[in-house]
Amino acid sequence: xxxxxxxxxxxxxxxxxxxxxxxxxxxxxxxxxxxxxxxxxxxxxxxxxxxxxxxxxxxxxxxxxxxxxxxxxxxxxxxxxxxxxxxxxxxxxxxxxxxxxxxxxxxxxxxxxxxxxxxxxxxxxxxxxxx
Numbered sequence: 001x002x003x004x005x006x007x008x009x010x011x012x013x014x015x016x017x018x019x020x021x022x023x024x025x026x027x028x029x030x031x032x033x034x035x036x037x038x039x040x041x042x043x044x045x046x047x048x049x050x051x052x053x054x055x056x057x058x059x060x061x062x063x064x065x066x067x068x069x070x071x072x073x074x075x076x077x078x079x080x081x082x083x084x085x086x087x088x089x090x091x092x093x094x095x096x097x098x099x100x101x102x103x104x105x106x107x108x109x110x111x112x113x114x115x116x117x118x119x120x121x122x123x124x125x126x127x128x129x130x131x
């Protein structure tokens with residue numbers, strides 16, 4: 001399993017891991033963080049070297065996961081056209097599923113989503129920036 005890359009300039013190396021349903025410890029990330037591949041985006045899908053990117057916003061659910069969570073196509077699959085869909089940016093799991101079903105009709109959508117964690121745990125900061 002590859003490690004994820006996180007772009008969080010002020011992020012401390014200390015994070016409280018969360019455990020998903022598969023028993024995997026998920027590192028918490030800061031708001032507005034982004035990264036490539038596992039644990040929060042697929043790697044090598046649909047082809048080797050096709051690594052997806054993820055990004056989170058600022059809003060967090062009551063359960064501690066980011067409400068604003070984005071998934072981006074690998075560069076090879078991006079089309080750089082006007083619509084968000086055409087640029088390969090997805091703001092919902094449903095939109096990703098629609099894309100997969102349209103572009104890869106023989107793909108196993110359940111296996112695709114099982115290959116990474118959709119819910120990204122948020123690192124909560126207090127008002128003064130301390131946990």
